[in-house]
Amino acid sequence: MEEKYYKKLWWEIILATLSFSVIPLFVLGIVIYQQFSVSYTAKIMDSLKTLAENRCSSVDLFFEERLSQLISLANTHSVEKLKDEDYLNKVFNIIQTRSKSFLDLGVIDHEGNHLAYVGPYYNILKGVNYKNEDWFAAVMTTGTYISDVFMGFRKIPHFIIAVMVREKNRIWILRATIDSDILENIVRAAQLGKKGDAFIINRENILQTAPRFSGKLLEHPITPDFAAASGTQAEELPVQGQDNLFATSVIKNKKWVMVIREDPKEQLTPLLRARFLAALIGLGGVLLITIGAVFTTKSMMKELMAMERKKALSDEISIQSSKLAALGKMAAGIAHEINNPLAVIGEKAGWLKDLLNMEDISHSQHLQEFSDTVAKIEQYVVRAKTVTHRLLGFARRMEPVAEKVNINSVMDEAIDFLENESRYRSIDIQTDYYPNLPLTLSDSGQLQQVFLNILNNAIDAIGKDGEILIKTKHIAKNNEIAIAITDNGPGIPKDMLNKIFDPFFTTKEVGKGTGLGLSISYGIIEKLGGRIMVASEEGQGTTFTIYLPIR
Amino acid sequence: MDKFKVLVVDDEEDFLETIVKRLQTRKIDVTGVDSGIKALSIIDDRDFDVVILDVKMPGLDGIETLREIKKKKPLLEVIMLTGHASVESGIQGMQLGAFDYVMKPVALDELLEKMRQAYERKLISEGKA
Structure with a gap:
């Protein structure tokens, strides 16, 4: 939960x-x-x-350059002159010196006949009529024409540029083939x-x-x-x-x-690198934040849990002490109510004794019986008185006080309380008190409660047939008193040893223990300026040691 | 030692009756009353040396009675008697001038001893000793 x-x-x-x-x-x-x-x-x-x-x-x-070259060539020469293949060859060679892009040069009349041709395919192309070619029709209408790239007879990619010239009444066409290598070079860049x-x-x-x-x-x-x-x-x-x-x-x-x-x-490599970097930094950030968040939360939760435990404990202590105060009041009330009739009984018995002494009834055969009975009544009045006075003492101690306390006698009272319980279970409570243990300013009621808690636990741990040894010691070096309570019970398992002072930690059956005894004891001893330690060996027993400062 | 006069105040009649009888057999001039009011009126009429006063009584309780007694007769010594051992009422009683504080049930010898001490103190404070 x-x-x-x-x-x-x-x-x-x-x-x-x-x-x-x-x-x-x-x-x-x-x-x-x-x-x-x-x-x-x-x-x-x-x-x-x-x-x-x-x-x-x-x-x-x-x-543009190729066109210009052709246009200027066509317009600066008459067809008559260019029809002369020797001349055309000369012109072609001049063009070739500056630009190797021209593969051949041809002059064609308006009917598509090759008038002159300079180039490597003279035999094939010289006799060709271009009249029905697409480009021929195109150049006749638009004046200039640049073809798409094709393989043609040469089996190398090339294209042609053709220019139409009107010379007086004649129309003729200058046509050049261009190696598309140049084009390739431009594109390749x-x-x-x-x-x-x-x-x-x-x-x-x-x-x-x-x-x-x-x-x-x-x-x-x-x-x-x-x-x-x-x-x-x-x-x-x-x-x-x-x-x-x-x-x-x-x-x-x-x-x-x-x-x-x-x-x-x-x-986009730089962009991808940026994306990668961003993702990496983001991931790192998330990791860092997560680790930070986990650690911070962990310590926060720890703090919170500790606080709640502390609060639960102090709540429990205050409930416990108010319960004890109520119990104390009740004990005091009972003691008072019993003391009054007890006083009457005592007085009556005393009166009987007086009468026995006063009158001359020594001859009575039951004189001895009378006197014994009266003595017994007085004896039991005293015994009942001890009980009620102890009850009153208990009640008085429920109120927190600071007084000079003799630890040994407080322990004796605690043992007194548990005498019957230990006798039924045949548990032998041995004491080894330090003689002349110094008194210390403390609260005997609260101390007694702690001793009772620990002794009760010891008795419960042993169950039946065992021994509890109580030792007190004055440690002059630290100016403190040590009280060691050792039982020969089954001991406390190691994994539980650090939990026994936690509130609500109990190994007893549900309903038998509240799991508060030791934590309240711890709180009391701490409040009184002392400390409480536990040592346990499984199968050997457990020793609780309480150290109290001498004040 | 002179014979001294004692007043016992206790609402428990059986107790009162018996303790009066027992003190009388010990040759002590003792009177018993069962309430604070009666005690206050009787000390007006007669002289007493020591008062044994129960703390818890119906009507006027022991502490109130003590206060009134001390007003009337400051030199009268009072021993408080109770079945209740609360530190406060004890301290309160002592502060109001009670001689001592004794818890019931008390052995008669013990009480007698206390009464004698109280009487002696009374003599000292009266300057007779």
Whole structure:
């Protein structure tokens, strides 16, 4: 019952302490982490976007340059001149000295016929008519054209740029093939870290450059479809069950889309480290708080329990002493009521004796009988008187007093009280008193109560047939008196030895003992400035030793 | 030693009667009354040397009677007699001028001894000794 109450209180205190310290800790940690995470992610996204934009500009610039080169070449030369393959070859070589990106150069008339061609596939391409090709139709309507990347005859990825020129009444087309290696190089610069990827897709979501991980050239990438993207964006999307950061930007000249893919684990490592650290610190904090809470609560509970025990004991002592005071009053009342008739009996007997002496009845044959009977009556009046006077003495001692006490005689009185009890149980009470034991200022009534308690316990412990030895001693060195009460009972088990002075601790049957005798004795002796010790050996017996200061 | 005059006050008639008889056989001039009121009136009429006074009596109790006696005859010695041995009433009695305090039942010889002592003290305080 009490145990349960303490357990409940313990939990309440622990939980309150924990929740009031752990919750703010968690809130703080989570908020800080969230803020950090948001701003850090935003920063990462921003830098990815910048990278994508940057790469797009590079590609655009590359396209612009190639277009400009072709446009200026076409517009500064007449078709007649460029039709001459020797001249075209010369021009091609000049271009090649500055930029190796041009693979070949061709001049095509408005009907799609190859007028001139410089490049490695002369035999294949010289006779080709482009009239039905898509790009041909496109360049005839828009004036310039940049194709998607394709393998073509060369089996290397490339693309073409074509420029239409109106020269007087003639329309012709200057067409160049460009190695997409340059494109690859530009894109590759954005392939960051170990898992980072970058590639270009066209509007049909077909790869225009070879990615590191995300697919094969001229096939669909494994990443989500960004073909419809516009402007520059950054977002987090799952690829094969794993989150990836994507930044996309549109290349203006070709409406291709630059895609940059990043592993968030790599990019967000500092964030993850922060999260780990926060979790670690949080956990450490919780652990520390828990340990602290447990220890504090434990000591608090200990204090509380000690206090309650103390209170229970003092309550019990005051109840006990008020009970004793009532008992004392009753004893005094009884003694008084008996003393009065006793006095009458005594006087009557005395009168009889007087009469026997007075009158001349010595000749009576029963004279001796009369006188014996009267003597006996007087003797028993004296005996009854001893009892009532002892009762009165007991009553008087219930009131706390400080007087010069002879410990030996107080002990004798206590033994007197228990004489019958011990005789019935054939327990021999032996005394070994220190001769001329000094008197001490103390309370004989309370001392007697302590002696009675301990002697009673000894008798109960022995049960039947045993011996109790009482020794008193003057210890001059410490200026104190030692009273040792030893029984040859069964002794006290070691695990109980430190509990015997606890209130309500009892080994007697329910209803037989209150478990208060020893704790009250302890309290009394402590109040009288002394101390009480116990030594016990199982199977040998128990010795209680009381030390009292001589005052 | 002179014969001295004793007044015994006790509400217990059997006790009173017997102790008076026993003291008389010992040639002591003794009178017995069974209440405090009677005691107070009798000491007005006659001279006594020692009063044996029971503490617990109905009506005027021993302590009250003692107080009144001491008012009337301060030199009259009083021995308190009781079945109740409370320290307070003893001390109170002594403070009020009682000669001694004796607990019932008391042996007559003991009481006689006390009476003689009381009488001697009375003689001393009267300046006759």
